[in-house]
Amino acid sequence: MEEVIGLLEEAVLSLLASITRRRHDSIIVMDKSEPLESSMKRLQLQVSEMTSWDQTGRQVITRRLLHHNAAKLADAAMRRETSTVRELLVSGADPNHADEAGRRPLHAAAFAGAAEVVLELLRARADPNLLEKEEKGDRPLHIASWQGHVEAVKLLLSYGASVNDKDGKGWTPLCIAAKQGRAAVVQVLLSHKAEPGIACIVPDRHQPVTPLQLAVECRNLEVAQVLRNAQSKRSAAAGACCFGNIGSLWRRCGWCFTSKQPDRQRSRSW
Numbered sequence: 001m002e003e004v005i006g007l008l009e010e011a012v013l014s015l016l017a018s019i020t021r022r023r024h025d026s027i028i029v030m031d032k033s034e035p036l037e038s039s040m041k042r043l044q045l046q047v048s049e050m051t052s053w054d055q056t057g058r059q060v061i062t063r064r065l066l067h068h069n070a071a072k073l074a075d076a077a078m079r080r081e082t083s084t085v086r087e088l089l090v091s092g093a094d095p096n097h098a099d100e101a102g103r104r105p106l107h108a109a110a111f112a113g114a115a116e117v118v119l120e121l122l123r124a125r126a127d128p129n130l131l132e133k134e135e136k137g138d139r140p141l142h143i144a145s146w147q148g149h150v151e152a153v154k155l156l157l158s159y160g161a162s163v164n165d166k167d168g169k170g171w172t173p174l175c176i177a178a179k180q181g182r183a184a185v186v187q188v189l190l191s192h193k194a195e196p197g198i199a200c201i202v203p204d205r206h207q208p209v210t211p212l213q214l215a216v217e218c219r220n221l222e223v224a225q226v227l228r229n230a231q232s233k234r235s236a237a238a239g240a241c242c243f244g245n246i247g248s249l250w251r252r253c254g255w256c257f258t259s260k261q262p263d264r265q266r267s268r269s270w
Contacts, residue, residue: 071099077109082116085109095126102133110140110156113149118156128161136168145173145189148182153189163194170201178211178227181220186211190230 073093076084085105089095098104106126109117118140122128131137141161144152153173157163166172174194177185190196199208209217212231215224 066094066097067100069093070097070105071101071103073105074099074103074108077105077114077117077121078112080112080114080117082114082120085117085120089120089124095121095124096130098132102137104130104132106130106140107132107138107143110144110149110152111147113144113147113152115149115151115155118152122155122159128156128159129165131168133168138167139165139173141165141173142167142171142176145177145182145185146180148177148180148185150184150188153185157188157192163189163192164198166200172198172200172211174198174211175200175209175214178215178220178223179218181215181218181223183220183222183226186223186226190226196227196230196234 069088070093073085073088073095076088095105106118106121106128107130109121128140131139139161141153141156141163144156163174164172172194174186174189174196175198177189196211199210200214202209212224212227215221215227
């Protein structure tokens with residue numbers, strides 16, 4: 001199938017070149033009986049039309065080839081064909097370009113849990129924060145979290161995927177993992193500073209819902225316990241920080257009330 005597609009590509013490019021040559025050869029020669037000014041205007045108009053047609057034709061062919069290469073890359077990613085993905089990238093396929101259906105290679109690899117393919121694409125500068133579609137689209141980290149692919153999640157985070165960004169539907173990766181009951185993914189996201197207090201938007205709900213609420217509603221008890229533990233640790237850390245600040249202020253401001261600094265007490269005899 002790929003060989004047939006390759007032959008079709010060559011045929012289209014050859015046809016474009018042939019048509020371009022014929023159009024250039026068909027320039028009307030100026031008639032001697034025609035006024036020079038009129039002939040020059042007609043010639044300029046024809047040259048302008050040919051140049052515009054050539055540019056448009058080339059843009060169409062280039063766009064088609066980009067979509068075609070993106071589709072081949074996404075298909076190879078879904079099939080976990082690391083060697084094919086590597087070959088396509090070496091040949092110039094853009095890892096961030098979408099095919100005609102809106103699919104992107106990194107999103108396909110995240111969905112399949114193909115960690116090696118994810119790594120190849122990230123090394124080729126695939127953007128881990130791209131939405132698959134302009135509106136209501138998913139990000140690679142959200143897809144991997146939904147599927148429960150822990151290794152893909154770790155790779156995406158290590159290459160700069162934003163752990164708290166929402167997708168096109170208003171969901172964070174933590175909300176998605178909590179809803180799906182992906183306890184291992186939840187732990188990885190929390191270790192990368194995912195914020196359990198960020199709520200997501202759920203259709204037909206008047207108020208946003210937190211990851212813990214989603215886990216409880218979906219009866220994902222293990223995930224709910226992980227989130228409760230994370231919230232408890234954060235609350236304890238915040239409390240310790242506050243008490244530490246109070247103690248620091250007391251050490252700075254309470255010197256005048258202690259007998260351990262007589263020199264300072266004497267200096268404030270007024």
